[in-house]
Amino acid sequence: MANLISTPRSHADEAWKGALDVYFREFMQFFYQEIAAQIAWDAQYQTLDKELQSLSVKSQVGKKFVDKLLRVRLKSGATCFVLLHVEFQGHYEVDFAQRLFEYFYRLYDRYRQPVLTMAVLTDERCNWRPKSYPMQVCGHKVNHFHFLTSKLIDYRAQRATLLEHANPFGTIVAAHLAALETRTDPNARYQHKFALMRQLYQKGLTREAIFNLCHFIEGVLTLPKEFEIIYNS
Numbered sequence: 001m002a003n004l005i006s007t008p009r010s011h012a013d014e015a016w017k018g019a020l021d022v023y024f025r026e027f028m029q030f031f032y033q034e035i036a037a038q039i040a041w042d043a044q045y046q047t048l049d050k051e052l053q054s055l056s057v058k059s060q061v062g063k064k065f066v067d068k069l070l071r072v073r074l075k076s077g078a079t080c081f082v083l084l085h086v087e088f089q090g091h092y093e094v095d096f097a098q099r100l101f102e103y104f105y106r107l108y109d110r111y112r113q114p115v116l117t118m119a120v121l122t123d124e125r126c127n128w129r130p131k132s133y134p135m136q137v138c139g140h141k142v143n144h145f146h147f148l149t150s151k152l153i154d155y156r157a158q159r160a161t162l163l164e165h166a167n168p169f170g171t172i173v174a175a176h177l178a179a180l181e182t183r184t185d186p187n188a189r190y191q192h193k194f195a196l197m198r199q200l201y202q203k204g205l206t207r208e209a210i211f212n213l214c215h216f217i218e219g220v221l222t223l224p225k226e227f228e229i230i231y232n233s
Contacts, residue, residue, distance in 0.1 A: 015219025022212050030169035031150045043073040055106045082114045090122045097133040101145040117147035179220040186224050193221040
């Protein structure tokens with residue numbers, strides 16, 4: 001059956017957006033722990049996603065993943081704010097680093113506040129790891145824009161650790177990796193999804209936490225109707 005039935009399109013973009021909306025602090029603590037430690041979490045942070053969309057330097061047609069913009073206060077001072085631009089990228093893009101640089105200077109031009117760009121790469125190209133966008137004129141370096149990069153496939157060897165992780169992004173990353181690995185195998189996807197859901201209930205999570213993580217798992221580990229019937233039975 002697995003060879004004859006294809007898996008339906010996932011809803012990874014919506015799933016990741018929902019996870020960031022609910023678990024931004026946990027996201028920072030999982031991927032960027034050093035930065036998370038500098039944020040004054042007792043102060044309310046501000047989401048500026050609509051403002052980021054208005055600064056888009058390219059058409060959004062065909063864009064399949066999520067970008068987020070948040071203003072946070074640092075512990076170092078009551079008025080010390082920074083902008084955090086988080087970009088989730090699910091496929092190789094030739095001009096990816098240039099696009100992030102263009103967002104960077106447009107954000108700084110509008111807000112005149114420090115901007116830190118973080119990219120989470122969710123694709124499967126092992127050698128694609130953009131981290132900077134250098135510019136030279138007549139042999140002179142005029143700019144070297146750096147951004148932070150996390151690659152989800154680097155966590156493949158940590159599957160057991162991810163599932164036991166107290167941070168919800170352990171389960172989230174494990175679910176996304178399972179989705180990548182089972183893209184052409186509905187039966188294997190069904191097995192991964194069933195195991196992940198069972199793991200949630202065994203961890204003794206709150207009802208709200210289970211609901212949020214189930215929503216993500218449902219979004220990335222989509223099943224064909226034939227397997228969905230078995231899964232829900």
